[in-house]
Amino acid sequence: MASRVDDGNQLSALAPCISLAGSNRFQIGPGVFPYQMSTNGAAALSNYSGGSNAGAQRNARLQQLLDDVAYTQPFQKEYRDILRRSMDLGVTITAGLTGANGSISTPYQQTAANNTAAQVTYNYNGTNFTSSNSLLDQLRMVARMIRISKSNSGAGIGHERQIFYVRLGGFDTHDLQMAEANQPRLMARINQAVAWFYQAMSDLGIQNEVTLFSQSEFARTLNSNGNGSDHAWGGVQFVAGGAVQGGKLVGTAPDIRLNGVDSLDRGQFIPTTSSDQYAATLAQWFGVPPGDLASVFPNIGEFASPTLPLF
Numbered sequence: 381m382a383s384r385v386d387d388g389n390q391l392s393a394l395a396p397c398i399s400l401a402g403s404n405r406f407q408i409g410p411g412v413f414p415y416q417m418s419t420n421g422a423a424a425l426s427n428y429s430g431g432s433n434a435g436a437q438r439n440a441r442l443q444q445l446l447d448d449v450a451y452t453q454p455f456q457k458e459y460r461d462i463l464r465r466s467m468d469l470g471v472t473i474t475a476g477l478t479g480a481n482g483s484i485s486t487p488y489q490q491t492a493a494n495n496t497a498a499q500v501t502y503n504y505n506g507t508n509f510t511s512s513n514s515l516l517d518q519l520r521m522v523a524r525m526i527r528i529s530k531s532n533s534g535a536g537i538g539h540e541r542q543i544f545y546v547r548l549g550g551f552d553t554h555d556l557q558m559a560e561a562n563q564p565r566l567m568a569r570i571n572q573a574v575a576w577f578y579q580a581m582s583d584l585g586i587q588n589e590v591t592l593f594s595q596s597e598f599a600r601t602l603n604s605n606g607n608g609s610d611h612a613w614g615g616v617q618f619v620a621g622g623a624v625q626g627g628k629l630v631g632t633a634p635d636i637r638l639n640g641v642d643s644l645d646r647g648q649f650i651p652t653t654s655s656d657q658y659a660a661t662l663a664q665w666f667g668v669p670p671g672d673l674a675s676v677f678p679n680i681g682e683f684a685s686p687t688l689p690l691f
Contacts (some may be wrong), residue, residue: 381676382412382543387667390538393465399526400518401547405597414545415469417525419517422470422478446491450663476528484523486580502568504560511565516573524579525548526590541667551598555608557633562684578620581631587622594618594660595655602638602647614642614649623665625690628690653688656680661687 382396389396397407397414408672410484417423428439446464451457476482501510531538548569555564574592581587588591599615614634620626629654634642642649656677663676664687673680673687680686 381539381663381668383410384669384672384676385541387541388544391536393476394469394472394537396539396541397543397545398522399545400521401545403429404545404547407543407545407685409465409677417473417521419521420513421521422473423466424474425467426471453594472536473525473528473632477524477536479528479533479535481527481533481535482524484520484527484580484583485585486523486576499571500565500569500572502564504564504568504573507560509542509560509565509568513569513573515546515569516576517576519573522546523577523584526581526586527584530586543666551596552611553608554603557608559599568678574618574620583621589622591619591621591623591665592661593620595658599649602636602643605646610646611646612646616653619662621691625689625691630690632655654679654683657683657686657688661690665691 385396394449395407395413395415397409397412397415398420399407399416402416403549404414414649427435428442446460449460465680480579488608491600498513498520500513500516503659518582525544526542527533528535529537529539529542531540534674550562550566553559577592578587581590594617596615597613599612600609601612602609604610634640634649634652638647642652655677655684660673663672663673667683668676
């Protein structure tokens with residue numbers, strides 16, 4: 381998908397796919413690989429700068445390896461090029477994030493500063509809890525990257541389309557699903573993170589240009605494997621953004637019976653809506669022409685409707 385719509389991105393060295401959650405298969409396509417960064421910003425070399433003499437010597441030797449050595453072995457040359465590109469991008473992104481447009485003033489708590497680690501406060505069974513929120517940390521950096529990536533930000537990135545990857549784990553809960561530290565806390569984190577992100581996009585006036593969506597192959601069975609619910613198939617996803625026709629359910633609710641018509645075995649539901657249809661809808665909104673959907677999603681022709689009424 382990204383390889384078909386990235387022509388408008390000015391800084392070609394920066395991939396349209398950017399991950400805040402490590403390496404992943406989701407963002408790899410023909411000629412497209414994700415640029416990885418952390419919630420603290422672009423990755424940088426440690427102990428290669430500063431006032432120490434050792435750091436200066438390391439940096440001088442590294443620059444010699446990058447600039448003065450004529451590599452003929454293709455793997456050596458590619459490694460050199462990747463490292464140099466990463467270092468150059470780190471300088472550009474860091475300058476943008478520390479510049480005038482690199483912060484987001486939308487509060488996620490009344491007393492929290494913009495660039496501190498996120499906390500989530502919630503109530504469960506009459507008790508108030510406070511915990512960290514890694515998803516909000518990731519989405520805060522996504523919001524900052526979106527802001528500096530716009531052509532009028534002065535950061536020199538000028539991207540029209542980007543795909544950001546964030547991740548929240550911890551859902552393999554089995555018989556402890558309703559314990560406070562599991563499903564309730566996870567739902568609270570998602571709730572606060574998504575609410576903050578949408579408000580941040582609205583504050584920037586770009587809520588119609590940004591769509592957030594969930595995707596997972598992970599669901600739970602209706603019956604127990606002896607240790608609570610087990611891994612299953614069909615699940616529920618959500619889409620949020622100014623362009624979304626929100627406030628409604630799309631698709632067909634399954635027959636929620638252990639051995640019903642939509643249950644294959646042990647309460648593993650056969651999905652009633654395809655992930656291909658879901659993804660094709662997002663791809664079309666993103667800018668993939670309708671005629672290209674079949675080449676991006678080879679199975680889309682198996683469904684009566686290739687897209688869903690999400691936008």
